[in-house]
Amino acid sequence: MGNIFGLYIEVDIICMALLAIIIFKSSMGILQGDIRNYFLNSIISLEAYFFTHFLYAFLDFGVIERTYFLEMLINTLYFASIALAGYCVFIYFEKLQNAELVSTRKNRFIIGIPLLVYFLLLLTNVKTGIIFYLDENYLYHRGAGFVIHYIVTYVYMGLASVFALLRALDKENYAYRDKYYSLAFFPVIPAIFGIADLFLTDISFAVFGITMAEIILYSNNVTQMITQDMLTGLNNRARLVKDVQKKINDGAESGKSIYLIMFDIDKFKIINDKYGHLEGDNAIISVANVLKKSCQLLERRPILARYGGDEFVMCIEAHDDNDVNMFMDNIDIIMDKENIIGNKPYDIEISKGVARYSADTMKSIKDFVDRADKELYKNKYDRKRKA
Numbered sequence: 001m002g003n004i005f006g007l008y009i010e011v012d013i014i015c016m017a018l019l020a021i022i023i024f025k026s027s028m029g030i031l032q033g034d035i036r037n038y039f040l041n042s043i044i045s046l047e048a049y050f051f052t053h054f055l056y057a058f059l060d061f062g063v064i065e066r067t068y069f070l071e072m073l074i075n076t077l078y079f080a081s082i083a084l085a086g087y088c089v090f091i092y093f094e095k096l097q098n099a100e101l102v103s104t105r106k107n108r109f110i111i112g113i114p115l116l117v118y119f120l121l122l123l124t125n126v127k128t129g130i131i132f133y134l135d136e137n138y139l140y141h142r143g144a145g146f147v148i149h150y151i152v153t154y155v156y157m158g159l160a161s162v163f164a165l166l167r168a169l170d171k172e173n174y175a176y177r178d179k180y181y182s183l184a185f186f187p188v189i190p191a192i193f194g195i196a197d198l199f200l201t202d203i204s205f206a207v208f209g210i211t212m213a214e215i216i217l218y219s220n221n222v223t224q225m226i227t228q229d230m231l232t233g234l235n236n237r238a239r240l241v242k243d244v245q246k247k248i249n250d251g252a253e254s255g256k257s258i259y260l261i262m263f264d265i266d267k268f269k270i271i272n273d274k275y276g277h278l279e280g281d282n283a284i285i286s287v288a289n290v291l292k293k294s295c296q297l298l299e300r301r302p303i304l305a306r307y308g309g310d311e312f313v314m315c316i317e318a319h320d321d322n323d324v325n326m327f328m329d330n331i332d333i334i335m336d337k338e339n340i341i342g343n344k345p346y347d348i349e350i351s352k353g354v355a356r357y358s359a360d361t362m363k364s365i366k367d368f369v370d371r372a373d374k375e376l377y378k379n380k381y382d383r384k385r386k387a
Contacts, residue, residue, distance in 0.1 A: 005061040011204050012054040015211040019047045022218050038095050039221065042088035043214060049081035050207055066138040075132055075140060076122050079149055086156035087115045093160040093183050097167055097176075098233075118152040121145070161187050171296045176233070182220055189213040229306040231281060232288035240305035241365050244315050247303060248357060248365075256317040258357040259324050262372040263287070265310040266349040266380070275345065283348055284310055290338050294331045313369065321356070328352050351380040 023043050026036055056074050058064040090111070094102040102108050125131045130145040161184050167173050168180035193209025227239035235243065244260070252258050265271070265287055272280040284306075291312055295302055303315035318324045331350075339347045353376025355368060362368045 005057065005063065008057050008061070008204060009054065011208060012050060012057065015204075015207050016047060016050045016054065018211050019043055019050065019214065022214060023047065026218070035092075035095055035221075038088065038092040039218075042085060042092050045081055045085035045088050046210060046214065049078065049085055052078040052081055053204065053207060068134060068138050071134050071138050071140065072126055076125065079131060080119060080122055083115060083118055083149065083153045083156075086153040087112055089186075090156040090160040093164060093186075096183065097164065097180065099163070114152050115156075118148060121148065157187055161185070177301070179220075179224070186213055186217060189216070232285055232306050234288055234292075234312070235303070235305035237305065237307055240303065240307065240313055240315075243303045243305075244365055244368065247315055248368075252317045253300070256319055259316050259318055260355045260357070260368050260372045261314045261316065261324070261328065262307070262353045262369070262376045263291070263312040263314070263350045264376060264380075266351055266383075268310040271346060279344075280310075282344075286338055286342055286344075286348055287312065287335075287350060290331065290334050293334050294327070297327060297330055307369075313372070321354075324354055328354070351376055351383065353377070353379055 023040060026040055026043070052074055056078060059066055059070060059074065064070070091102050091108060102111065121128075121130055125133075125143070128143075130143045131149055132143050132146065133141055135141060164180045164186075165184035168177050168184055173180060190206065190209040190213050193205040193212075196205040196209075227236055227242075228234070229236045247258060265283060268280065268283065271283050287310075288306065291304055291314060295304060298316060300317055303313075305313050307313045316324070316327070318327070331352075335348060335350060342348075353372045353374065355371035355375060357368055362371065
């Protein structure tokens with residue numbers, strides 16, 4: 001019994017310590033803004049859940065004498081913390097995906113109403129025993145309404161996963177598919193370890209599984225911060241170089257070549273000077289959205305990144321130059337539609353430069369980008385001259 005208790009406690013302590021490190025790192029600015037706050041809320045609520053799980057072990061193994069007050073207090077906090085974690089995870093996941101559903105405080109309050117009702121039931125549970133009750137020996141039993149706990153807690157987490165999966169399958173979210181899939185399958189690890197908990201009770205597998213999932217989620221967040229452009233959500237230059245190099249190493253499909261297309265916004269300085277830098281940011285976001293939509297036109301997922309300022313780069317595979325030119329014409333069509341829908345006081349136009357990869361003349365990624373960049377400014381100059 002002593003060895004099992006020691007192992008049980010050790011797992012809880014290690015998992016709490018790991019979450020505490022994530023909380024500390026996140027609060028020090030690794031993540032930013034609302035995303036950081038909602039992530040911290042989810043981690044802190046899980047830390048509270050782990051702590052109550054830790055305390056309950058002392059009662060369960062007889063280390064601390066059972067009393068009615070302690071049993072009621074620890075179980076109530078246990079149920080409240082895991083339900084709160086479910087809600088926080090849902091809000092955090094939706095925020096990560098820029099979902100309109102959680103964009104306002106009113107919406108977040110409405111979404112939280114089932115949680116508030118559940119908290120009210122927990123507060124009155126000492127009288128009603130609807131969620132759980134204690135017998136004359138202070139032993140725990142499920143109440144008649146225990147299913148409410150599962151509904152509130154796991155529906156939040158389940159919906160977070162389902163919504164992420166649906167967005168991953170949506171063609172309009174082509175550029176973010178990997179991100180959405182990683183969120184959709186977040187509950188898989190805790191679920192697997194939770195099932196193990198039912199059969200192997202000597203160790204708290206569920207706590208271990210949740211910790212593993214949170215570490216993976218935190219790691220993905222940090223990677224995203226390092227490799228993602230914060231304004232547009234696209235890859236940044238560092239990620240672009242890495243992905244293009246991998247593309248070159250792997251090679252294109254049979255009969256296709258690797259092309260690099262560089263874009264920049266025409267008269268961007270005028271937009272900034274006349275309408276302000278905030279509107280300049282909006283123009284950059286509009287172009288990024290157009291390029292994301294254009295990804296749906298391609299058979300294979302392209303590499304898309306913001307190169308810097310008002311410049312973007314896309315790496316694609318195509319049979320020949322005609323295919324690339326047709327693709328760029330379609331981008332112009334999407335841009336025209338965006339101008340109409342956007343109803344801005346100006347129209348956005350973009351210049352483009354294309355380079356086809358050649359191992360003989362391009363010794364580095366820089367050579368590849370430079371060739372596309374030269375074509376971009378050549379085309380921009382030609383357009384100005386014709387105008």
